[in-house]
Amino acid sequence: NAGVMQNPRHLVRRRGQEARLRCSPMKGHSHVYWYRQLPEEGLKFMVYLQKENIIDESGMPKERFSAEFPKEGPSILRIQQVVRGDSAAYFCASSPQGATGELFFGEGSRLTVL
Amino acid sequence: GDSVTQMEGPVTLSEEAFLTINCTYTATGYPSLFWYVQYPGEGLQLLLKATKADDKGSNKGFEATYRKETTSFHLEKGSVQVSDSAVYFCALSGRGGSYIPTFGRGTSLIVHP
Numbered sequence: 001n002a003g004v005m006q007n008p009r010h011l012v013r014r015r016g017q018e019a020r021l022r023c024s025p026m027k028g029h030s031h032v033y034w035y036r037q038l039p040e041e042g043l044k045f046m047v048y049l050q051k052e053n054i055i056d057e058s059g060m061p062k063e064r065f066s067a068e069f070p071k072e073g074p075s076i077l078r079i080q081q082v083v084r085g086d087s088a089a090y091f092c093a094s095s096p097q098g099a100t101g102e103l104f105f106g107e108g109s110r111l112t113v114l
Numbered sequence: 115g116d117s118v119t120q121m122e123g124p125v126t127l128s129e130e131a132f133l134t135i136n137c138t139y140t141a142t143g144y145p146s147l148f149w150y151v152q153y154p155g156e157g158l159q160l161l162l163k164a165t166k167a168d169d170k171g172s173n174k175g176f177e178a179t180y181r182k183e184t185t186s187f188h189l190e191k192g193s194v195q196v197s198d199s200a201v202y203f204c205a206l207s208g209r210g211g212s213y214i215p216t217f218g219r220g221t222s223l224i225v226h227p
Contacts, residue, residue: 101207105157
């Protein structure tokens with residue numbers, strides 16, 4: 001299956017620890033998007049990346065959050081010094097090109113902060 | 115900025131009932147419109163789309179028509195099944211501006227046998 005692969009599917013961290021979420025886009029896709037889904041809320045855009053470039057990070061909190069999509073390997077969303085409010089489902093999506101709006105989603109990584 | 119408003123859920127229906135989930139949008143330019151579906155424990159999947167006014171998107175018995183005059187893209191299905199139980203998200207992607215899709219809050223659909 002050449003779909004969008006996210007790992008880990010579930011991650012538990014204590015307050016103050018770091019969380020790293022990985023996303024491998026579909027084969028042939030060079031555009032990656034990260035969204036956060038909080039309980040009772042919709043899907044909130046965080047960051048849009050192409051290989052080695054951050055295109056739009058307007059939805060990323062200014063502190064503790066970072067993302068990368070290196071030339072080789074998966075895209076990584078990193079959350080430093082996690083707090084309980086970071087508990088959410090984080091979805092990665094990819095597309096073959098950036099201008100269609102049609103995204104292919106992974107199954108998500110569910111972060112729980114104790 | 116761009117935004118999408120969906121009717122609040124949950125929507126609870128009996129099998130074979132008619133479904134409507136309302137969606138309206140605010141956007142500059144002429145966006146493309148989408149419905150995505152999220153089954154429990156899974157990621158979102160594209161259900162249907164429409165790229166210009168009066169276009170009708172359809173898939174798996176679901177339909178939605180791009181109404182520019184009312185800025186709406188309501189999702190309909192004539193006869194729902196238990197397997198349609200999921201969360202449905204309306205989304206837009208704005209031409210002429212950001213192509214990053216903006217999603218509504220999602221509407222949960224529960225279908226009883």
